[in-house]
Amino acid sequence: MTLLGAAEAVAARASPARLALALAAVLACYLAGALLHAPIEAALRAAPCDGLACLRPLRPDTQHGGYSAAAFRDYLDAIWSLRGRGLAGLVVDLPLIAAVTASLLFAVGLVTRGVPVNERTHRLLLALPIAYAAMDLTENMLLAIAYSGLGDVAAILPWASALKFGTGVASGAVSLMAGLMRALA
Numbered sequence: 001m002t003l004l005g006a007a008e009a010v011a012a013r014a015s016p017a018r019l020a021l022a023l024a025a026v027l028a029c030y031l032a033g034a035l036l037h038a039p040i041e042a043a044l045r046a047a048p049c050d051g052l053a054c055l056r057p058l059r060p061d062t063q064h065g066g067y068s069a070a071a072f073r074d075y076l077d078a079i080w081s082l083r084g085r086g087l088a089g090l091v092v093d094l095p096l097i098a099a100v101t102a103s104l105l106f107a108v109g110l111v112t113r114g115v116p117v118n119e120r121t122h123r124l125l126l127a128l129p130i131a132y133a134a135m136d137l138t139e140n141m142l143l144a145i146a147y148s149g150l151g152d153v154a155a156i157l158p159w160a161s162a163l164k165f166g167t168g169v170a171s172g173a174v175s176l177m178a179g180l181m182r183a184l185a
Contacts, residue, residue, distance in 0.1 A: 040059060
């Protein structure tokens with residue numbers, strides 16, 4: 001079975017209950033990662049924060065607006081003694097990747113059920129969650145190299161992060177738009 005075929009099989013088993021369960025798993029995995037990264041976040045906060053700004057993560061790989069290679073190198077310098085936590089965070093991120101990917105595939109399955117979608121569009125809808133998972137795994141691999149000190153990947157890591165967020169947002173947005181079009185039809 002191909003990767004696209006496996007994604008299609010997951011999407012075909014979509015139900016509102018499975019989507020809700022996958023979204024609950026996303027929340028649980030995110031909270032586990034946040035707890036694991038709490039000492040890193042505490043080390044990054046040199047100055048006190050105000051209000052909701054205290055809830056915003058300061059790790060570069062969580063910056064949706066992007067970051068630079070220099071910012072990542074500064075981050076590594078600041079948390080070098082806690083890099084074991086960073087590596088453990090990558091292991092905790094694996095179930096999160098699976099939960100997000102399942103959520104995106106279930107969303108595709110729900111919005112395309114009973115709707116005539118041409119095969120190319122259907123393949124694209126299934127490929128976006130797979131692209132998200134691939135980019136998140138690539139980002140984790142690059143972070144593992146950086147945390148272990150095996151190499152300087154700061155020049156390409158921001159691009160991997162941007163592609164991860166871009167493919168995730170694109171997949172969710174396309175499913176949302178298809179769902180809205182279905183609801184309005």
